[in-house]
Amino acid sequence: MTPPPFWLMRQAGRYLPEYRATRAAAGSFLDLCYNPELACEVTLQPLRRYQMDAAILFSDILVIPDALGRSVAFKQGEGPVLDPLSGAADVEALLVSNVRSHLKPVLETVSRIKASLPEKTALIGFCGAPWTVATYMIEGGSSKDYAKTKEWAYGRPAVFQALIDILVEASSDYLIAQIDAGAEAVQIFDSWAGVLPEEEFRRWVMAPIKAMVERVKAVHPTVPVIGFPRGAGLLYEDFAREVGCDAVSLDTTVPLDWAARVIQPLVTVQGNLDPIHLVSGGEAMDRAIDRILNTLGRGPFVFNLGHGITPAAPPEHVARLAERIRAFR
Numbered sequence: 001m002t003p004p005p006f007w008l009m010r011q012a013g014r015y016l017p018e019y020r021a022t023r024a025a026a027g028s029f030l031d032l033c034y035n036p037e038l039a040c041e042v043t044l045q046p047l048r049r050y051q052m053d054a055a056i057l058f059s060d061i062l063v064i065p066d067a068l069g070r071s072v073a074f075k076q077g078e079g080p081v082l083d084p085l086s087g088a089a090d091v092e093a094l095l096v097s098n099v100r101s102h103l104k105p106v107l108e109t110v111s112r113i114k115a116s117l118p119e120k121t122a123l124i125g126f127c128g129a130p131w132t133v134a135t136y137m138i139e140g141g142s143s144k145d146y147a148k149t150k151e152w153a154y155g156r157p158a159v160f161q162a163l164i165d166i167l168v169e170a171s172s173d174y175l176i177a178q179i180d181a182g183a184e185a186v187q188i189f190d191s192w193a194g195v196l197p198e199e200e201f202r203r204w205v206m207a208p209i210k211a212m213v214e215r216v217k218a219v220h221p222t223v224p225v226i227g228f229p230r231g232a233g234l235l236y237e238d239f240a241r242e243v244g245c246d247a248v249s250l251d252t253t254v255p256l257d258w259a260a261r262v263i264q265p266l267v268t269v270q271g272n273l274d275p276i277h278l279v280s281g282g283e284a285m286d287r288a289i290d291r292i293l294n295t296l297g298r299g300p301f302v303f304n305l306g307h308g309i310t311p312a313a314p315p316e317h318v319a320r321l322a323e324r325i326r327a328f329r
Contacts, residue, residue, distance in 0.1 A: 003328045004293070004301045005053035007124070008318070009249075010308030011046040012058045016315060018045050029074040030066065033059050034105040040112040047121065049315065050322040054122040054185070055113055057178065059106050061128025061189055064170055065137050067102035069095040084140035084148075088159045091166065099170045100177055107181045114182030124226075125183030127174050129190035130167035130208040137163070146195050153196075153204055160204075168208050172215035179220045187226040187249065188212060191307075194231015194251075201235055206243055213244040226270060230307065240266040252306025256295040268300035275305050278313040278321065289321060293328045 013019055022042050026032035033039060043058040062080055066072040071083035085091060100107075114123050136142075138149045152160040175186045193205045206229075213225050227245035229236065231253070240248050240263050250259055250271035263269050273292060277285040292303065303325050309318070 001298070001329055003326050004297050004303050005122075006303035006322070006325050007052045007054040007056060008046070008309050009056075009305050011050075011052060011056065012042045013309060014311035015309055015313040015318070016045055016049070029060070030063075030072065033063060036105050036108040036112050039106070039109040040116060043109070043113050044116060046318075047117075050318060052121070052322070054124050055117055056124040056187070057106070057110055057113065057126060057183065059109070059126070061126075061133060061191075062136060063103060063106060064099070064127060064133055064167065064174065067095075067099045067174075068166070068170060069093070069098060070137060079142050080136060081141050082136055085137050085163070088162070091159060091163045094163075094166050096166055096170055099173060103174060103177070107177050110178050110181035110183055122184045123182055124185045124187055125175060125178030126187040126189060127171045129188050129193070129205065129229075130164045130171065130212075131196070131204045132190050132192045133167055133171070134160070134163055134204075135192050146192065150196075150200075153200060164204065164208050168211050168215070172212045175212070175216050176219050179216070179223050183223075185224040185226065186216065187228060188245075190227070190229045192231070193229035194233065198235065201229075201232070202238075205229055205232075206239055209245070210243045217244070224268075237262050237266075247300075247302065249304060250306065254306075256292060260295050260299065264296065264299045264301070268302065269296055270302040270304045271296075272304070272306040273321075275307055275310050275313065278305075278317045279310060281314065281317040281320065285317065285320070286324060289324050290328075293325065297328055 019042050022038055023032055026035055026038050039058045043055050047055055062072050073081050075081050135146050135149045188209055190205055209227055224246040226247040226249055228249035229239050230251045232239055247268035247270055250269055252272055252274045254272055259269055277288050
């Protein structure tokens with residue numbers, strides 16, 4: 001038995017000193033995302049250290065609202081700050097036709113990465129899911145309770161549906177363009193999927209992602225699509241059965257035995273080491289890695305984290321993770 005393939009969410013990031021140096025040279029975070037030469041460089045940095053089985057495009061889910069004409073900035077210590085949508089007029093003014101031209105530098109990055117990768121290293125493209133991107137566009141940034149977005153979804157569903165439909169169209173086209181440029185798989189990140197009740201989860205998480213998968217598959221039927229409905233809990237099963245993704249990424253809270261019994265027979269699973277294990281390291285990290293490998297590693301499986309790697313993770317702990325995965329038999 002060969003070891004499972006692995007890559008890490010946010011593997012190109014602030015835990016690496018070479019990333020921090022490149023980021024400083026780029027100017028703003030968005031400047032880095034839109035600089036094909038530097039974005040390609042930071043995408044490749046973790047592969048030079050750890051020889052992951054896949055590279056993931058260095059970008060951000062919020063390039064979509066930026067391309068749609070909404071102000072997006074990343075402020076030190078605050079995270080993303082957006083000019084929040086206020087109502088139907090703002091939704092109607094979104095520049096859907098602008099997406100491909102605005103994101104041309106990102107697509108050039110994809111082409112550069114593809115040309116630079118070893119033949120056996122896959123290239124993963126990505127975007128945010130409509131629900132998660134909508135939360136940023138309505139809240140104006142991160143949120144603790146997503147109250148404004150839920151008020152739109154519950155109290156103004158027609159306007160919210162119009163926004164979701166725009167995000168489905170723009171994001172699907174963006175993924176298709178990434179595949180055209182060289183991406184061999186794509187992941188849809190729904191980081192805040194778990195904040196919704198069941199009925200709303202089905203309407204605002206499952207239905208939009210299903211529509212996106214159908215649009216991508218209509219153009220690129222053989223390209224794998226990975227869904228990540230973080231926090232979905234028991235609804236992971238319905239997501240895996242109904243949405244049409246080829247693989248489902250599991251967050252840290254998903255029980256391994258349940259995932260092996262219920263989810264893995266349906267789709268390839270990906271995950272789900274707690275990123276904080278990479279901070280603490282030691283025997284606890286080794287045990288956690290081994291338990292995931294022993295539980296999920298005998299079926300269709302890609303080793304990953306349950307969410308993105310944190311800036312505090314020592315690079316040597318990531319090296320230990322890579323070594324332990326490769327030793328698995």
